[in-house]
Amino acid sequence: MSLPEYKTAFMRDCVSADALKFGTFTLKSKRISPYFFNAGLFHRAYLLRSISSAYAHTLTAHAQSDPSFHFDVLFGPAYKGIPLAAATIDKLADLDLDKYGKTSYSFNRKEAKDHGEGGNIVGASLKGQKVVIVDDVITAGTAIREAIEIIKREGGELVGIIVAFDRLEKTPSATDDDGTPRPSAIGEIRKQYGIPVLAILTLDDVIEYLKSLGSAEDLERLDEYRAKYKASD
Numbered sequence: 001m002s003l004p005e006y007k008t009a010f011m012r013d014c015v016s017a018d019a020l021k022f023g024t025f026t027l028k029s030k031r032i033s034p035y036f037f038n039a040g041l042f043h044r045a046y047l048l049r050s051i052s053s054a055y056a057h058t059l060t061a062h063a064q065s066d067p068s069f070h071f072d073v074l075f076g077p078a079y080k081g082i083p084l085a086a087a088t089i090d091k092l093a094d095l096d097l098d099k100y101g102k103t104s105y106s107f108n109r110k111e112a113k114d115h116g117e118g119g120n121i122v123g124a125s126l127k128g129q130k131v132v133i134v135d136d137v138i139t140a141g142t143a144i145r146e147a148i149e150i151i152k153r154e155g156g157e158l159v160g161i162i163v164a165f166d167r168l169e170k171t172p173s174a175t176d177d178d179g180t181p182r183p184s185a186i187g188e189i190r191k192q193y194g195i196p197v198l199a200i201l202t203l204d205d206v207i208e209y210l211k212s213l214g215s216a217e218d219l220e221r222l223d224e225y226r227a228k229y230k231a232s233d
């Protein structure tokens with residue numbers, strides 16, 4: 001597997017933290033998946049460093065390939081996006097203090113607060129800011145579209161999205177398993193907004209990993225799932 005070191009290190013930590021699990025899981029979209037990525041398990045200090053470092057490297061690698069890519073705020077949708085956005089700006093500042101030392105983070109409350117400072121945004125104001133959303137996974141795109149709406153409503157400019165894991169699967173629909181390829185939610189968002197949607201790892205990376213280090217049974221189930229739900233983009 002010819003992945004950059006930060007991706008292989010992240011894959012190793014996903015497996016050791018049990019954040020990448022193989023079995024039978026029901027997704028938010030109700031699709032049944034033979035694997036699940038649980039970013040909530042990156043709760044130990046060394047694991048939070050690992051995931052935030054992988055996000056930060058993915059963002060800086062993209063900024064190197066596209067010098068027009070600039071952002072002021074990392075927005076982490078509640079709940080799992082919150083620690084991810086905060087820890088990632090810390091890592092970005094470690095990588096390049098001059099460039100990222102003034103980058104902010106921000107997140108939404110799921111329920112608006114009606115006392116004290118009030119409102120439902122915590123951290124940087126998004127108004128007039130170039131914003132990148134940091135989340136764990138996009139499947140149907142419901143969560144990310146809610147985050148996009150919040151950014152619009154707050155007057156921010158969405159310039160990119162980064163997730164830990166791109167499942168590379170088509171958007172769920174009533175005729176899900178008819179074998180017809182359709183775009184992924186990520187592909188639709190890229191097309192609709194013309195922005196980069198970056199991922200640290202993809203399903204293809206996991207399948208490559210299973211070929212060398214995983215069980216033949218898991219590999220077969222993931223291959224079957226990919227054949228059934230693979231996106232057309």
Ligand SMILES: O=P(O)(O)OC[C@H]1O[C@H](OP(=O)(O)OP(=O)(O)O)[C@H](O)[C@@H]1O
Binds near residue numbers: 139
């Ligand atoms: O693309 P989708 O089909 O929307 O699914 C993916 C999202 O669903 C989960 O979050 P959830 O909304 O459950 O919130 P949480 O962060 O509070 O767990 C998950 O963390 C992703 O963000």
Ligand SMILES: O=C(O)c1cc(=O)[nH]c(=O)[nH]1
Binds near residue numbers: 029039139
């Ligand atoms: O689609 C989802 O709900 C989902 C998939 C996944 O791999 N991980 C996760 O937290 N949510």
